[in-house]
Amino acid sequence: MASHPNLGTLCIVENYHGTNMNVVITQDVNHTDLEEGKNAAGDQGLVDHPRLMKHLSIMGEDSPLLNPHAIGMKRNKSSTSSCCAFWKWYSFQIEDRPLVTKAITAGILVGLGSFASQCLPTFYQNGLTSSSINWYQIWEFCLMGVLLQAPVTHYYYLFLDDFLPPTPSPWTSVTLIKLLIDQLVFAPSFLAGVFVFLDVMDGKSIEGIWQHLVSDWCSTIVANWKLWVPATFINLAFCPPCYRVLFSNITFFVWSIILSTLMHHDPTISSSTVTTSSSES
Numbered sequence: 001m002a003s004h005p006n007l008g009t010l011c012i013v014e015n016y017h018g019t020n021m022n023v024v025i026t027q028d029v030n031h032t033d034l035e036e037g038k039n040a041a042g043d044q045g046l047v048d049h050p051r052l053m054k055h056l057s058i059m060g061e062d063s064p065l066l067n068p069h070a071i072g073m074k075r076n077k078s079s080t081s082s083c084c085a086f087w088k089w090y091s092f093q094i095e096d097r098p099l100v101t102k103a104i105t106a107g108i109l110v111g112l113g114s115f116a117s118q119c120l121p122t123f124y125q126n127g128l129t130s131s132s133i134n135w136y137q138i139w140e141f142c143l144m145g146v147l148l149q150a151p152v153t154h155y156y157y158l159f160l161d162d163f164l165p166p167t168p169s170p171w172t173s174v175t176l177i178k179l180l181i182d183q184l185v186f187a188p189s190f191l192a193g194v195f196v197f198l199d200v201m202d203g204k205s206i207e208g209i210w211q212h213l214v215s216d217w218c219s220t221i222v223a224n225w226k227l228w229v230p231a232t233f234i235n236l237a238f239c240p241p242c243y244r245v246l247f248s249n250i251t252f253f254v255w256s257i258i259l260s261t262l263m264h265h266d267p268t269i270s271s272s273t274v275t276t277s278s279s280e281s
Contacts, residue, residue, distance in 0.1 A: 094242045102245045103150040109249040110145030113256035114138045140201045145249070148197050153245045156186060161241055170237030178236045183229055188221050227255055 093101040115138050160178055167174050192213060199209040231251045239247050 091242075094246075098242065099151065099154055102154050103146045105246055106145035106150035106249050107142045108145075109253050110149060111138050111142035113253040114141035116253070117256040140198055143201070144194065144197055148193065149249070150245060152190060152193070153248060157241060157244045160236075166241070175233070175237050179229070179233050182232050182236070183225060187224060187228065187232075188217075191221055191224065192217060227251070 090101070115133070118133055118137070160181065164174050164178055195213055195217060196209055199212055204212070228251070231247075235244050235247045235251075
């Protein structure tokens with residue numbers, strides 16, 4: 001409990017907008033008195049918990065300190081409100097801890113992509129069981145997302161935007177040049193790095209890694225272009241810079257499922273192509 005000279009008794013209520021933040025509400029004080037008290041004391045005069053001010057910066061007008069009428073909102077929010085609150089929290093983390101947040105996100109999405117790429121063909125053929133899933137492969141992909149994909153793409157997009165700053169309109173030569181750099185320079189080299197990373201995790205020799213590159217790299221990069229050229233254009237032209245790695249990870253997740261479906265219906269597509277192609281983002 002806390003008190004304010006102009007407002008009387010205040011109390012703290014948990015779980016505003018589905019989060020773990022605290023919000024300040026009043027007892028026996030109407031909205032008019034609350035507004036007058038806020039104007040007299042300033043926004044910080046109503047704050048009685050440090051976590052409120054931490055989240056106030058991302059809540060904007062939704063915060064009850066800036067909008068007193070929001071104080072009477074119900075504590076049980078709809079799923080839409082919860083999703084909005086989560087997105088605001090995630091956006092705050094992207095701005096406050098960009099590399100860590102992107103690494104954790106990449107690890108989760110890349111691991112889920114590997115899991116989904118194994119589930120679909122297995123489910124179609126024999127039914128899904130825990131013994132039919134290669135859990136070590138999923139672990140490899142999680143590590144690849146955390147240690148390789150997120151850091152490399154994070155700094156790559158920073159360099160690309162510094163080298164060629166974004167333009168107000170996406171329909172410019174700058175976007176086209178970025179797309180060409182991404183798909184003709186970055187994507188082939190990054191894909192080779194993915195091959196090497198996963199092969200080292202599998203314990204392959206240098207000769208085995210080289211043979212894998214020779215046999216599968218060219219076909220994989222051609223298959224990659226069919227999805228990643230339009231996806232990369234959307235990413236570079238329309239996505240805010242801080243969300244580009246997230247967009248790539250989501251596209252990768254879809255890409256891995258598509259390749260798994262193709263492998264089930266087209267036996268000419270090798271499992272190694274599915275595994276390594278889905279790593280490109």
